[in-house]
Amino acid sequence: MSKILELNAITKKFGGLVANENVSFDVEEGEIVGVVGPNGAGKTTLFNSISGAFLPTSGTITFNGKDITNLPAHECAKIGIGRTFQIPQSLNEMTVWENVIVGALCHTSNMNEAMHKVNEVLELCGMEKFRDMLAGKLNVAQKKRLEIARAMATDPKLLLLDETMAGLTATERKEAVDLIHKINSMGVAILTIEHNMDVVMSVSNRVVVLVSGRLLMVGSPQEVVSNPEVISAYLGGGSKDESDE
Amino acid sequence: MKAIFGDMNKKQVILLVVLLAFAVIAPQIFTSLFVRNLLILIVIWSILGMGWNVMGGYCGQVSNGHSMYYGLGAYSVGLTLQYFKLSPWIAIPFGMCLAACFAWVIGKPILRLKGHAFAICTMALAECMRYICVNLKFTNGAKGVSMFNKSLNSVLYLQFKDSRIYYYLFLVIMLIVLALIKVLSKRKFFYYLRTIRGNEDAAASVGIDVSKYKIRAYMLSAALVSLGGSLYAQYMLYFDPASMMTLNVSMMIVLVAVMGGIGTVLGPILGAVIIECLSEYTRSFLGKFGGLDMVLYGVLVIIIVLFLPGGLLTLPSKIRDWRSRKNTGVAK
Incomplete structure (x- = not known):
């Protein structure tokens, strides 16, 4: 399998604060990779570097064989990196349909083509019934x-x-997991930040563990949960008892 | 045609046709110079409001300095006539291109600013432009530009004795602008602008080059306001920087769009009707009380901003909301 995303020694500093330090891993085509780590581990910063919202301080990012380290966010979206935000950044004054069509217009200026795409996506995500609702009126899950x-x-x-x-x-979580599997079965590789270990275990092919901005380990979900270092990072030292539970 | 009327229901089309018919016969019903003058001003201000709305409404970048493009439009017809005897048929499009170029040049740096900073910066730039126009010999300084010509009733120079001709001509131009906005509002360009208004990070995440689209919106906005300025100069046949390029004019342009319905197709026209009627009538009835017209004006603006932040266009849906809430209240 070829690699779709390769991170090579990514470091991101905000002034004196080091958010990511020397992070390297890769994602293969069609793979689901989970990113876990305690709060403040630099997971979202890493996402922002990959999606072009931030420029990494050093290191390189390669997507589909192309160096995208210095590519701005909108170019990253054009070449095939989609992202969601931790705090939903929905366009609240626009309807669900309009929210989706701005995405569909990424590769076409033809409204009919874009509308066709919107129908497909709304069906995929099970959101047809909300299509004319203002995004601001949706609940968090929606x-x-x-x-x-x-x-x-x-x-x-x-x-x-x-x-x-x-x-x-x-229940909502289960629906979301189903959706992730459905999207993945369409051949889309997924990199997901997740706190809920059950979800990580059930969806990921591999898991990346970040702690204080550094890469702790990359491995299968089983390897990760049985690694004492990971458990101590999550629960804060000497946590043999908890790991037995 | 389908692009313009496609998404309207029968009721809306009928309402639009009735309003249009009224706009056409209005100068025949009202024969007083006062009302005819008012009608022409409404049409001009509708164009200004629609122009501002592209940038301030759809794209969400509030500019408080659009009077500079208004002035630019007026100067482009006035000065080309004075120096080159150029017909406004050429000078008006020329002025629009000039405004768009100007918007591109200053937009590059100032569109990096956001929110209040952008609003203040545009305000300052418009003031600078006014001082420049007042002090340059080339622009006739504070004297302004007089375009009055003995050979009135000239189609080539767009000068007519009968104000109705101005009205009908400007109405047609306004309808073209309206159709343009209406068509664009269902196209990629305007969807992108609305996305930028909603959330710039989200916009970038779906592949929108935010700064590129902001500049384009600013250019279109400037060109339309310049068109309005040219028409105003053409109608008045005289203008000076003190009447065209003040902060007051900039704020009026904003108000027209905000009052009618920001980011809507018809909002600026409704805003222009209300603001022009209000300002002209309060000025004629209350003008002798020195400033009382502005007080009334201010109070009304406050009321609308407080209770109808979406503009007067949202009044019917607000009333519906209020009624249904009242009904459910009774049911309980």
């Missing part, structure tokens, strides 16, 4: 789903999901 729909409308090859499950109920 807004998160809309984020995914908008990103999917840009026809991404790689989808970056930033905590799409946070704040969802168990």
Whole structure:
């Protein structure tokens, strides 16, 4: 399998604060990779570097064999990196349909073509019934789903999901997991930040663990949860007992 | 045609036709010079409002300095006539191109500013432009430009004795602008502008080059306001920087769009009707009380901003909301 995304020694500093330090890993085509780590580990910063919202201080990012380190966000979206935001950035004064069509217009100026794409995506995400509703009136779960729909409308090859499950109920979470599997089965590689370990275990092929901006380990979900260093990073030292539970 | 009327229901089309018919026969019903003057001003201000609305409404970048493009439009017809005897048929499009170029040049740096900073910067630039126009010999300084010509009733120079001809000509131009905005409002360009207004990060994440689209919106906005300025100069046949390029004019342009319905197709026209009627009538009835017209004006603006932040165009839906809330209240 060829690699769709390669991170090579990514470092991002905000003044004196080092948010990411020397992070390297890769995502293969069609793979789902989970990114976990305690709060402040630099997960979202890493996403912002990949999607072009930030320029990394040093290191290189390669997407589909092309160096995209210095590519601005809108160019990243054009070449096939879709993303969602941790706090949903839905366009509240626009309808669900309009939110999705701005994504669909990424590769075409033809409204009919874009509308066709919107129908497809709304059906995929199960949001047809909200199509004429203002995005501002949706609840959190629906807004998160809309984020995914908008990103999917840009026809991404790689989808970056930033905590799409946070704040969802168990049922909503299950629906979201199903959606992620559905999207993945269409051949889209997914890099997802997730706190809920059950979700990470059930969706990811591999898991990346970040702690204080550094890469702790990359491995299968089983390897990660059985690694004592990961457990201590999450629970704060000497946590043998908890790991047995 | 389908692009213009496609998404309207029968009721809306009928309403539009009735309003249009009224606009056409209005100068025949009202024969007083006062009302005919008012009608022409409404048409001109509709164009200004629609122009501002592209940038301030759809794109969400509030400019408080659009009077400089208004002045630019007026100077481009006035000065080309004075120096080159150029017909406004050429000078008006020339002025629009000039305004767009100017917007591109100053837009590059100032569109990096956001929100209040952008609003203040445009305000300052418009003031600078006014001082430049007042002090340059080339622009006749504070004396302004007189375009009055003995050979009145000239189609080539757009000068007519009968103000109705101005009215009908400007009405046609306004309808063209309206159709343009209406068509664009369902196109990629305007969807992108609305996305930028909603959230710039989200816009970039779906592949929108935010600064490129902001500049384009600013250029279109400037060109349309310049068109309005040219028409005003053409109608008045005299203008000076003190009447065209003040902060007051800039704010009026903003108010027309905000009052009618910001970011809507018809809002600026409704705003122009209300603001022009209000300012002309209060001026004629209350003008002798020195400033009382402005007080009334201010109070009305405050009321609208407080209770109808979406503009007067949202009044019907507000009333519907209020009624349904009242009904459900009774049911409980």
